[in-house]
Structures are given as structure tokens and as C-alpha cells.
Amino acid sequence: MPRLRTPAALALLAGVAVFGLGAGLTANHFEAKGRLEKRAQALTGGDPVTGRAAIEQRPCGGCHQIPGVRGASGKVGPPLAAFAQRTYIGGRVNNAPENLILWLQDPHAIDPQSAMPPMGIGPREARDIAAYLYTLK
Numbered sequence: 001m002p003r004l005r006t007p008a009a010l011a012l013l014a015g016v017a018v019f020g021l022g023a024g025l026t027a028n029h030f031e032a033k034g035r036l037e038k039r040a041q042a043l044t045g046g047d048p049v050t051g052r053a054a055i056e057q058r059p060c061g062g063c064h065q066i067p068g069v070r071g072a073s074g075k076v077g078p079p080l081a082a083f084a085q086r087t088y089i090g091g092r093v094n095n096a097p098e099n100l101i102l103w104l105q106d107p108h109a110i111d112p113q114s115a116m117p118p119m120g121i122g123p124r125e126a127r128d129i130a131a132y133l134y135t136l137k
């Protein structure tokens, strides 16, 4: 009868358990991210993945810290972390999708004094960017 190599068997079991836990957590993470993206899409009619790419092409990151956007570490405007939980946009209007989409196209339409400049963003791109911002919980 082969000797039972308990430590090795235990180590293997532990390894399997840790791997399973890791895979489970990762799956959970992607599920949660997927849910956030679907919700943001439904709210705005835009696509958060395209929106994130658009933000990277625009100068947003020079003025804002934006989680998930490479190099977005500006301190001119407020950080956009947890933007989905913000009550107001620019301290002026309710944080509602149509207001955000308008703000992104022309901040001065909402607050003529705002230091955030219009950037020539059209409605399609504004929806995509808004969708990304609403994934920030």
C-alpha cells in the first residue's frame, strides 16, 4: 500500500482551494464590473469602453484625477472618483444623465462661469464619456 504523503496532499488541496477562491473572486469582480457597465449603458445610451478611450484622447486627465484612465492625475478640477455617487454637476444641476451629457458638450450651457472649457465634444461622444463616468462608483 502506498504511503499517504499527507503534507503534499494537504499542500495540493490548499493550492486548489486558493486557486478556486482566486478564480471566484476574479469572476465576481468581472461580474460586478459587467453589471456597472450595463447600468451605465442603460442610463446614458453610450458605451463606457468607448467612453474611456475617448477620455484618454481628450485633455480631461490634465485637469481631473480619473480612476481607470492612464495619466489622468490633474488637480485643476475635482477628482472624478465615485462620480456616480455625486449629487450635483459643477455644483449647479442634479447629477442626471441628460445633464451630464449636456455638461460634457458645453459646460458653459450649465454654468457660464465654469473653468471647464467646451472641447468640441458632440452628443455621441458625450454619451460614451458619460457612460464611463457612471461606472465610477
Ligand code: HEC
Residues within 6 Å of the ligand: 055, 058, 059, 060, 061, 062, 063, 064, 076, 077, 078, 080, 083, 086, 088, 089, 090, 091, 104, 111, 113, 114, 115, 116, 117, 119, 129, 133
Ligand atoms: C482645463 C481644465 C479642465 C478640462 C480639460 C476638463 N475639465 Fe472637467 N472640470 C474642470 C473644472 C474646473 C470643473 C469644476 C467646474 C465647476 O464646478 O464649475 C470640472 C468639472 C467636471 C465635472 C463635474 C464634476 C463635479 O463633481 O461637479 C465633470 C463630470 C467633468 N469635469 C468631466 C470632464 C471630462 C470628462 C473632461 C474631458 C472630456 C473634462 N472634464 C475636461 C476642469 C476641466
